[in-house]
Amino acid sequence: MNYQVAASVAAARLGADDKFLAGGQSLLGAIKLGLAAPEGLVDVRRLPELQGISVTGAAVRIGAATPHAVVAASPEVRRAIPALADLAGRIGDRQVRNLGTLGGSLANNDPAACYPAAVLGLGATVHTATRQIAADDFFQGLFTTALQEGELITAVSFPIPKAAGWQKFKQPASRFSLVGVFVARFDSGVRVAVTGAGPGVFRCHELEAALAHDWSPAAARAVKLSADGLNTDLHGTAAYRAALIPELAARAVAG
Ligand SMILES: Cc1cc2nc3c(=O)[nH]c(=O)nc-3n(C[C@H](O)[C@H](O)[C@H](O)COP(=O)(O)OP(=O)(O)OC[C@H]3O[C@@H](n4cnc5c(N)ncnc54)[C@H](O)[C@@H]3O)c2cc1C
Secondary structure (H helix, E strand, O other): OEEEEOOOOOOOOOOOOEEEEOOOOOHHHHHHOOOOOOOEEEEOOOOHHHOOEEEEOOEEEEEOOOEHHHHHHOHHHHHHOHHHHHHHHOOOOHHHHHHOEHHHHHHHOOOOOOHHHHHHHOOOEEEEOOOEEEHHHHEOOOOOEOOOOOOOEEEEEEEOOOEEEEEEEEOOOOOOEEEEEEEEEEOOEEEEEEEOOOOOOEEOHHHHHHHHHOOOHHHHHOOOOOOOOOOOEOOEOHHHHHHHHHHHHHHHHHO
16 A cells, blocks of 8 residues: 655645545544455645634634644633533543544544534534535535545634534443534534534534523523434444433533
8 A cells, every 4th residue: 555645735636546544543444354455545734824823803724634622721712612622531541532533533424523513513614725615515424525636635614613512422332422412603503513422413403493592501491302313333323322312412501
């Protein structure tokens, strides 16, 4: 397998069977299991354009190669969107947080991953080397995104909400979300994103309507959700997940 370190965003080009490599916390495992067999790896982790955290106007911009631990510890993120720092600080274990990156998590789009919930819940914008993609258009189901072959995520801009919260009911072996719920309140309305419960991250419009009317734990708990389309596996039934979503939303609102 070829390995090269990309010298710049412009030079970060993939051959037909190549893949970008960031923290390797999803990709290397997939290669070891035989689930992926790229011909070459183009390492983008040290690209200067993919680094850094800044607050610009009403948004926090985070470079795609920023490790989870750096987001968790960032004073800017903790001040502007504490729920986002909290989410990053509860991903996986110490090794995963030190190596895994925001861009890698979003490109991978594991159906139980944490970051997709924050990106969708906050209505963030995903910046790539060629365009900007709204969160509502980015996630397209199981391990599928709007990214085209060879399209590199460079950064994500997260609008700063009036209030936000994250609650994750952890699957203790993998530490991924059995169900995770991100809630955010803006002047323009409420967004609620759910991960771990379905084939991909999704917005819960019933909870958004209830919380827009009354931003309170009781309003979230009063919502009853259908289990249709939710996951059943050895860790929990669809009905169990449907019951967890409003409860986690209530706890996320309570802060
Ligand atoms: C034990 C364990 C526990 C974990 N627990 C959690 C958890 O609780 N919550 C959670 O959310 N995640 C969890 N993860 C996954 C972790 O967050 C990964 O770091 C993340 O999914 C992938 O990030 P990465 O930087 O390691 O990407 P890589 O593994 O390097 O790449 C993943 C994919 O993204 C592509 N890619 C990487 N960077 C870019 C880019 N900038 N632009 C376009 N494509 C890119 C790669 O080509 C590859 O297809 C866990 C992983 C492990 C091993």
